Amino acid sequence: xxxxxxxxxxxxxxxxxxxxxxxxxxxxxxxxxxxxxxxxxxxxxxxxxxxxxxxxxxxxxxxxxxxxxxxxxxxxxxxxxxxxxxxxxxxxxxxxxxxxxxxxxxxxxxxxxxxxxxxxxxxxxxxxxxxxxxxxxxxxxxxxxxxxxxxxxxxxxxxxxxxxxxxxxxxxxxxxxxxxxxx
Amino acid sequence: xxxxxxxxxxxxxxxxxxxxxxxxxxxxxxxxxxxxxxxxxxxxxxxxxxxxxxxxxxxxxxxxxxxxxxxxxxxxxxxxxxxxxxxxxxxxxxxxxxxxxxxxxxxxxxxxxxxxxxxxxxxxxxxxxxxxxxxxxxxxxxxxxxxxxxxxxxxxxxxxxxxxxxxxxxxxxxxxxxxxxxx
DNA sequence: TTAACTGTACCGTCCAGACGGTATAGTTAC
DNA sequence: GTAACTATACCGTCTGGACGGTACAGTTAA
Numbered sequence: 080x081x082x083x084x085x086x087x088x089x090x091x092x093x094x095x096x097x098x099x100x101x102x103x104x105x106x107x108x109x110x111x112x113x114x115x116x117x118x119x120x121x122x123x124x125x126x127x128x129x130x131x132x133x134x135x136x137x138x139x140x141x142x143x144x145x146x147x148x149x150x151x152x153x154x155x156x157x158x159x160x161x162x163x164x165x166x167x168x169x170x171x172x173x174x175x176x177x178x179x180x181x182x183x184x185x186x187x188x189x190x191x192x193x194x195x196x197x198x199x200x201x202x203x204x205x206x207x208x209x210x211x212x213x214x215x216x217x218x219x220x221x222x223x224x225x226x227x228x229x230x231x232x233x234x235x236x237x238x239x240x241x242x243x244x245x246x247x248x249x250x251x252x253x254x255x256x257x258x259x260x261x262x
Numbered sequence: 263x264x265x266x267x268x269x270x271x272x273x274x275x276x277x278x279x280x281x282x283x284x285x286x287x288x289x290x291x292x293x294x295x296x297x298x299x300x301x302x303x304x305x306x307x308x309x310x311x312x313x314x315x316x317x318x319x320x321x322x323x324x325x326x327x328x329x330x331x332x333x334x335x336x337x338x339x340x341x342x343x344x345x346x347x348x349x350x351x352x353x354x355x356x357x358x359x360x361x362x363x364x365x366x367x368x369x370x371x372x373x374x375x376x377x378x379x380x381x382x383x384x385x386x387x388x389x390x391x392x393x394x395x396x397x398x399x400x401x402x403x404x405x406x407x408x409x410x411x412x413x414x415x416x417x418x419x420x421x422x423x424x425x426x427x428x429x430x431x432x433x434x435x436x437x438x439x440x441x442x443x444x445x
Numbered sequence: 446t447t448a449a450c451t452g453t454a455c456c457g458t459c460c461a462g463a464c465g466g467t468a469t470a471g472t473t474a475c
Numbered sequence: 476g477t478a479a480c481t482a483t484a485c486c487g488t489c490t491g492g493a494c495g496g497t498a499c500a501g502t503t504a505a
Contacts, residue, residue: 088449106373108291111494122451124499129449133495188418189372190289199418220432221408221439224415228407231414235371235382249403256404259442271484294460305486307464312484316461 091129093119095143098136102183107190137187137194144184144198147177152205162213163222163257166206170226171250172233182234218260225253274312276302278326281319285366290373320370324381327367330360331381335388345396346405346440349389353409354433355416365417401443408436 097119101110112133116126130136151169158165172178187195203223210219280302284293295316299309313319334352341348355361370378386406393402 090450104374108373112496113494122453123496124452125450127496131496186372189369190291196418203415217435218439218442221436224409224411224436225404225407226411227414228410228412231410232386232407235368235379252400253404253407256401256443259401260439273485295462296460306462307466307487308485310462311486314462 088129090119090121090125094121094126094129094136095140097121098140099179099183102186103179107186110186137192140180140183141194141198144180147180148198148202148205151177152202152209155206155209161261162209163261164254166210166222166226167229167253167257168250170229171246172230178233181230185230185234214257214261221260222257225256229253271312273302273304273308277304277309277312277319278323281323282362282366285369286362290369293369320375321377323363323366324377327363327381330363331385334360335385335392338389338392345392346444347437349393349405349409350412350436350440351433353412354429355413361416364413368413368417397440397444404443405440408439412436 094115098110098115101114101118105114112126113123115136116123119126130139155162155165155169160168169177172182184195184198188199206226207219207223210222213219214222277298281293281298284297284301288297295309296306298319299306302309313322338345338348338352343351352360355365367378367381371382389409390402390406393405396402397405
């Protein structure tokens, strides 16, 4: 007689995670609906129950990106070590939720996905402003590109689980470089 | 000898150029055989005469990449302004043949194309060595990532002919950054 | 009861590649 | 010198498979 609450949509998050993982590991091309459903341990019908179209799935992934991006900008603004140092450190691949959505979204951007490109442009602007406030407008771009380069290299090949042994030393040298730029 | 001299294979280069252009402008996904043939003004049959499979077409594009990469490394080693300054300047999008193959190949790398990834890794090593000889091993990575970041941003959206008005000033500030790193 | 699924069957489209045919330039036999 | 021949350089169409998406009937858990 008591109307039971409907059960939780466990598949929904699983599907999003699977989509994200496939984008990172095998790229946009291979992240098909069938592959995503299989990886999520969900039927294709179940997937389409939550995301009526692939575009809808992308849209929700971009919402997840937005949340992490906003949190990251806030953390960067409040970072005691300074925005630049925070930015470099956070640009290294650490398999955090933020890293994962970001790289996943990058795969979409590579396919020239308009909406994704717009988010990236907005994020770049935020980062650049914070960097300019930290190291000055002249050196901000240098630091920004350093971080982008770090991400760029993380994407190329280091997706499936490549080498990250000397990363520690790498970050150290980049932070030293930032210090020199800061004067 | 039997058989006559063949007519010139005009389609071959046209097809390669079209493939390159489509990779840059619309990404790997949309660079289909049909699209390439159409853009090259060649029939699909004609395309497949020269490149029996898509993989073969990619292989020839990668050969083109190799040639430009080797020439670029040589020019970088001999650059009077120093390897680092040359590297930064050459990392900005200038629509040169080298830029075009490089970005086109990047589109393939994004789809996790193994052979392409291997070439990039090799190129990175060469560049890093030259940079280390110029600005020292500690700062080499910083400069390398700056250049990569430049390319990364050129790819995301700025491919089809985005804004390059303030590029001049941008390069100036990056070169200034390099000078500071050089000590 | 109802939301949250599973499973299967199906459709239209697009893609890589196969295939058969044609055009043309040069070579050779006569 | 020209007809016959040959290798190359294409063209146009077709096919088999995969992909995004639809439809819908049944199952399970709150």
